[in-house]
Amino acid sequence: MEKTFENTILIDGYGNRVRSPAIAITEEGTIASIKEGEAATCTNYLLPGFIDTHIHGAAGADVMDGTAEALKIMQQALPKEGTTGFLATTLTASPEALNKALTEAAKAIKESRGGAGLLGIHLEGPFINVKRAGAQPVQWVQLPDRNLFRQFQETSGKNIRIVTLAPELAGSSGLLEEIKKSGGIASAGHTDAGFAEMEEAVEAGVSQVTHMFNAMRGLHHRDIGTAGAALLKDEIFAELIADGIHVSPAAVSLLYKNKGAEKVLLITDAMRAKSMAEGTYTLGGNKVHVKNGQAVLEDGTLAGSVLKMNEACRNMMSWTGCSIEEIVQMSAVNPARRLGLSDRKGRLSAGMDADFTIVDEDWNVLEVYIGGKAIYRREEQHESHSDSGL
Incomplete structure (x- = not known):
């Protein structure tokens, strides 16, 4: 043909x-x-088709619904924005809710259901810092636990590819060992780690940061924090929500100039309201109000995005002046390589x-x-x- x-x-x-x-x-x-x-x-x-490695939901569905129908809706909706593959991304929740979501995602990965390919799972939480929880439900946050992660990985059919964690917390060294053993990617996120702690974390296996600049310790001239470590250390890849809301155009340019296209991963971090009308939705059991492209909790905390991947590409090119080849690097080549799929996808x-x-x-x-x-x-x-x- x-x-x-x-x-x-x-x-x-x-x-x-x-x-x-x-x-x-x-x-x-x-x-x-x-x-x-x-x-x-x-x-x-x-x-090459876009690969979104951090997305919670779209078109009214959410990974944490824990149903085959929710995942099917996402798989059918995402190609409309150019996405051909994605990671089903979880949220901090009870072990029961997480196990249900992981079980359904494992089934969807195993079965061919059409639409965007479900390439694995991104476990965002519960091993995060309450101080930087953002829209994550704090009642289910817990310290890093290698045994619990091992159980999650088994439930997922060994499909957890990325784990977001706060590496400064007690128990993180054991969790990092377990993530490495499973072949997964350790990503520092929802973290209050300072620069020294990030240096130790990189030595222990952290190679990525989750939604750069958001829910992490920012850059200060006496301790450049998590964000500064990500900008400075070549080992670190950085997820980026290029919507002009989570990260300003100037901050996007700062990241691009420091990391280059080779170390940036364009993501959406979208929730169920993407591609839906403005109104009130839910995320992790909390009400989320969506208006003018923003998704916020009752207290104004950002709660994911309604960004589409083609919009992220448009914004990135407009704000940085990068080439379309570099957009392909950030939206397809890098995620495929990170997931160990560069022999099949991304080019x-x-x-x-x-x-x-x-x-x-x-x-x-x-x-x-x-x-x-x-x-x-x-x-x-x-x-x-x-x-x-x-």
Whole structure:
């Protein structure tokens, strides 16, 4: 099967551009070959599908609903913003609620349900610092516990890929050992760790920070804290919610200039109100009011976002002046590499999964393909590409 995309530039994630590409796709849904077509005026971009490694919900559904239907809704909704893969992200909750959510996520990962691929689980909490809890329910926060994590990992079918924790807390060293043993990523988040504590944490296995600048000790000239450590230390990757609400455009630029595209992971940290009307929703049992693109608790605390991945890409490019190749690095290449999936996802070449997103110059999503199949197509654009077999 072959699909030709006229008036389109393919950005492959290796630093190459292919004009008006013809993509041959195998029956297994991988790329057989990519050939360049005739030179033409190109107005659209074909990119590796976005991978969102931190998302709680969308379209009225939430991972913590603990149901197959909630995950299915998310899988069907996310391609509309160009996302072809994601990590189901949990919230601090009772062990019973967490086990229920992990059980359902494990089933969804094992089964092929269509839509965006569920690539694993991001365990955000309960091993966090109450002082930096943010919108996390404080009644279920607890000290790091390697045995409890081991049990969560078993319940998840060994699918927990990222664990957000506060590394300054007692018990974190044992938890970090367990995360490393399981092949997971330890991410410092909802943490009050100072710079010295972050240095120790990096030595112990922390290699990432969760939603940079948010729910962490900020930069001070006598102790540059968690945020300063993330900016300074090359070992650390940084998640970024590029919505202009959680992080200002100036702070986005500061991160980009210090870390470069190679160490930034664009995420949404979205909750169930994404793609829904303004109003009142829930997160972790708490009311969340959504208005003017902001999601806040009753006391004004930010409670996740309603950001879409294509919007994050648009904002990042606008605020930093980065290249579209760097956007691909931050939205697809880096997350695939971090999850150990770079042999299949994050780039476009022979042998890779045929997961790709087509956007116009304004970052509107026109078409999305997962496993070589058209999952989403914007109606007014459905005849813009010639079809020769797919």
